[in-house]
Amino acid sequence: MSRKFFTFLLLTALMIAAGSMACLQTVEQFDKSDETDSAT
Amino acid sequence: MSHELPLRPTPAAPDVLGGLSPRLALLGVLALIALVHLPLLGFQFVYDDGWTLVANGFLRAPGDLALLFSPEALARHVPDAFRPGLVVFDLLTYQLLGLSSPLHHALSIALHLGVCAVLARWLRVLGAPLDLALGTAALFGLLALHAEAVAVVSYREDLLAALLGLAAALAASRGRWLGAALLSLGACAMKLSAGAIPALWLLAEGLSPWRPRPPAARLARGALALALGVAAVLVYTVALYGALDPYGADNLRVYSHRVGLGPVLAASLPIHLSYLQQMLVPWGLSPEYTDHGAAFTDPATLLAGAALLALAGYGLACARRRPLVALAILGAFALALPTSNLFPMPNMRADRFMYLPSVPVCLGLVALLLAAGRRLSRHVPEDMWLVARVAPLAAVVVVQGSVRVAAAAVYRDNSHLWGVARERAPDSARAHAALGELVVRNVPADAPREDKALAFARAEAHCRNAERHDPRYELPQLCFARLAAAREDWPAAERRYRTALAVSPDRNAGIFAGLAEVSLDLPATPETTRTDLARRHLAEGLASYPYSPELHATAGRIFHRLGDPEQAQVHYRRSLDLAPERPEALLANIDLLLDLGRPTDATRLLLQEKTAWLAAHPDDRTALVARHRDALRLFEPSMILSADPVGVLAHEP
Numbered sequence: 131m132s133r134k135f136f137t138f139l140l141l142t143a144l145m146i147a148a149g150s151m152a153c154l155q156t157v158e159q160f161d162k163s164d165e166t167d168s169a170t
Numbered sequence: 171m172s173h174e175l176p177l178r179p180t181p182a183a184p185d186v187l188g189g190l191s192p193r194l195a196l197l198g199v200l201a202l203i204a205l206v207h208l209p210l211l212g213f214q215f216v217y218d219d220g221w222t223l224v225a226n227g228f229l230r231a232p233g234d235l236a237l238l239f240s241p242e243a244l245a246r247h248v249p250d251a252f253r254p255g256l257v258v259f260d261l262l263t264y265q266l267l268g269l270s271s272p273l274h275h276a277l278s279i280a281l282h283l284g285v286c287a288v289l290a291r292w293l294r295v296l297g298a299p300l301d302l303a304l305g306t307a308a309l310f311g312l313l314a315l316h317a318e319a320v321a322v323v324s325y326r327e328d329l330l331a332a333l334l335g336l337a338a339a340l341a342a343s344r345g346r347w348l349g350a351a352l353l354s355l356g357a358c359a360m361k362l363s364a365g366a367i368p369a370l371w372l373l374a375e376g377l378s379p380w381r382p383r384p385p386a387a388r389l390a391r392g393a394l395a396l397a398l399g400v401a402a403v404l405v406y407t408v409a410l411y412g413a414l415d416p417y418g419a420d421n422l423r424v425y426s427h428r429v430g431l432g433p434v435l436a437a438s439l440p441i442h443l444s445y446l447q448q449m450l451v452p453w454g455l456s457p458e459y460t461d462h463g464a465a466f467t468d469p470a471t472l473l474a475g476a477a478l479l480a481l482a483g484y485g486l487a488c489a490r491r492r493p494l495v496a497l498a499i500l501g502a503f504a505l506a507l508p509t510s511n512l513f514p515m516p517n518m519r520a521d522r523f524m525y526l527p528s529v530p531v532c533l534g535l536v537a538l539l540l541a542a543g544r545r546l547s548r549h550v551p552e553d554m555w556l557v558a559r560v561a562p563l564a565a566v567v568v569v570q571g572s573v574r575v576a577a578a579a580v581y582r583d584n585s586h587l588w589g590v591a592r593e594r595a596p597d598s599a600r601a602h603a604a605l606g607e608l609v610v611r612n613v614p615a616d617a618p619r620e621d622k623a624l625a626f627a628r629a630e631a632h633c634r635n636a637e638r639h640d641p642r643y644e645l646p647q648l649c650f651a652r653l654a655a656a657r658e659d660w661p662a663a664e665r666r667y668r669t670a671l672a673v674s675p676d677r678n679a680g681i682f683a684g685l686a687e688v689s690l691d692l693p694a695t696p697e698t699t700r701t702d703l704a705r706r707h708l709a710e711g712l713a714s715y716p717y718s719p720e721l722h723a724t725a726g727r728i729f730h731r732l733g734d735p736e737q738a739q740v741h742y743r744r745s746l747d748l749a750p751e752r753p754e755a756l757l758a759n760i761d762l763l764l765d766l767g768r769p770t771d772a773t774r775l776l777l778q779e780k781t782a783w784l785a786a787h788p789d790d791r792t793a794l795v796a797r798h799r800d801a802l803r804l805f806e807p808s809m810i811l812s813a814d815p816v817g818v819l820a821h822e823p
Contacts, residue, residue: 136198139198139199139201139202142202143206145572146206148572150572150574153572153575
């Protein structure tokens with residue numbers, strides 16, 4: 131049972147890593163945004 | 171679906187974790203949470219970290235710790251003096267970890283893991299099944315809304331309050347009344363948001379979803395022990411501040427002091443509904459929210475009020491038949507009370523405020539997801555039974571964890587943080603002012619004039635936006651003041667600093683430092699007036715903020731300019747003692763020693779303060795090394811040979 135449980139946790143971690151990359155792309159857009167127009 | 175939630179203990183219910191050791195399973199869940207938080211180790215100090223850790227000289231003066239428990243703490247403006255437990259913790263961690271941001275972030279992660287572990291343990295002691303306790307710890311540990319509380323070092327106040335508060339509840343559930351009272355005291359000394367823990371404990375033990383309800387006398391004793399800790403901190407606050415409100419009745423940072431409590435409470439209703447949405451669906455998280463008022467007749471207020479009222483009513487109605495649902499709903503309401511704007515708060519809304527209130531929400535949500543899994547498992551083949559049982563919970567944990575990692579990335583450094591804050595809260599005066607100051611600070615001193623003019627124009631746009639959004643706030647005025655100082659427009663800088671000081675209730679060390687510095691350069695002002703002004707601002711600032719390294723460094727520079735090297739050295743020394751990691755005072759002190767023709771003393775000082783020296787910009791270090799070599803060549807031989815006129819003459823060109 132413990133092997134199944136820890137495999138499940140590992141899979142969860144991998145899925146979070148993959149999911150976070152998709153979410154991070156949104157955050158990265160803020161990095162690249164040019165604020166010259168919006169600030170003024 | 172809620173009818174499937176466990177109503178009473180079901181010891182015969184099949185366990186999804188089989189014969190797995192509870193301790194091993196919990197360790198596995200904690201390892202998963204720790205793994206997801208690893209990127210935080212690369213983050214810098216942001217937000218209030220500057221005020222509470224990086225520039226907090228009080229942490230470098232452990233000998234003055236006793237002052238913390240006296241009115242002197244207020245007179246000397248010790249940061250967060252109304253949270254004495256937190257100040258002591260910060261002092262200890264600074265002494266142990268220094269200013270290493272990876273170590274401080276590691277500590278925050280460890281505290282968060284501690285909260286998850288204590289939560290799981292308390293649920294088990296209350297009789298919750300293992301899958302529910304572990305699932306709650308996992309969801310709480312990875313909830314996206316907690317990104318801010320864990321990623322910002324200074325917000326460990328929320329983690330500490332939750333850790334000690336839940337430990338107090340655990341101690342009370344085990345009948346350890348003294349431990350419960352002391353832990354409750356510790357939790358509230360970290361942050362008074364833990365003041366609602368007695369209510370949560372009473373709900374958990376009184377509703378008792380998994381075991382028979384304890385006798386009333388036991389409930390009363392536990393609640394009393396926990397409440398004693400809360401009462402002690404409240405008494406301490408009143409004794410120190412003369413009121414329950416440590417922010418002061420005329421503090422304009424508290425929005426209710428500007429527009430009254432009614433509009434703030436009206437606006438709080440949609441805010442709390444949004445919190446609930448953010449916990450369930452992690453959308454709309456932000457490092458910054460703008461304070462605003464509302465009317466109770468606004469449609470948004472009415473709808474949010476009705477929804478929250480219906481939810482609270484449903485929670486009450488469930489008390490007898492569905493105690494777990496009642497605990498999830500009423501517990502969240504109780505824990506949200508301290509930050510609900512009923513009491514004065516400098517921010518009406520922040521993600522971190524939901525750290526503790528999310529505990530019962532996670533519990534209810536996990537119970538719901540496990541119930542959904544049980545229902546799902548009835549419709550799949552037997553070999554898929556286990557997967558189906560945990561699939562709904564796993565899906566939610568993955569979504570929350572993914573958004574959590576992305577949301578935490580916002581807090582990696584200040585420029586990134588305020589850039590995102592401006593995007594998410596475009597009408598935030600604080601975000602615009604902070605961005606304006608960052609733009610000014612990042613202009614290189616040797617940048618071409620056109621580049622400087624462009625950067626200053628950009629900063630001015632931010633300052634103007636900030637002032638337009640909040641003309642009664644000190645940060646826009648500070649933004650203008652520092653911009654004017656960078657443009658060497660001393661009268662404008664002085665005027666803006668004065669305006670900032672007039673509206674700022676606290677954290678004024680930087681304003682006094684700026685005022686003193688620009689006063690010396692005021693044009694068309696007699697020299698005696700300028701020096702008198704500078705000395706007066708310095709004296710006033712140093713009396714109010716004696717633990718500010720910035721103010722002492724400024725005092726050193728000013729006395730240096732005024733030709734008072736003894737006073738300059740005293741303040742440079744004090745600044746270095748209060749912030750041994752900051753290079754400004756060291757560089758200025760070396761400059762002073764070289765001006766005095768004492769290069770060997772400069773070498774000695776440099777060797778004593780290696781940390782600050784290595785923290786200085788390489789250009790500044792190179793320039794000083796060159797000056798030092800010149801000084802050695804010019805001064806030192808003549809000093810050594812000063813007793814020998816022939817020798818001195820021998821070095822004459």
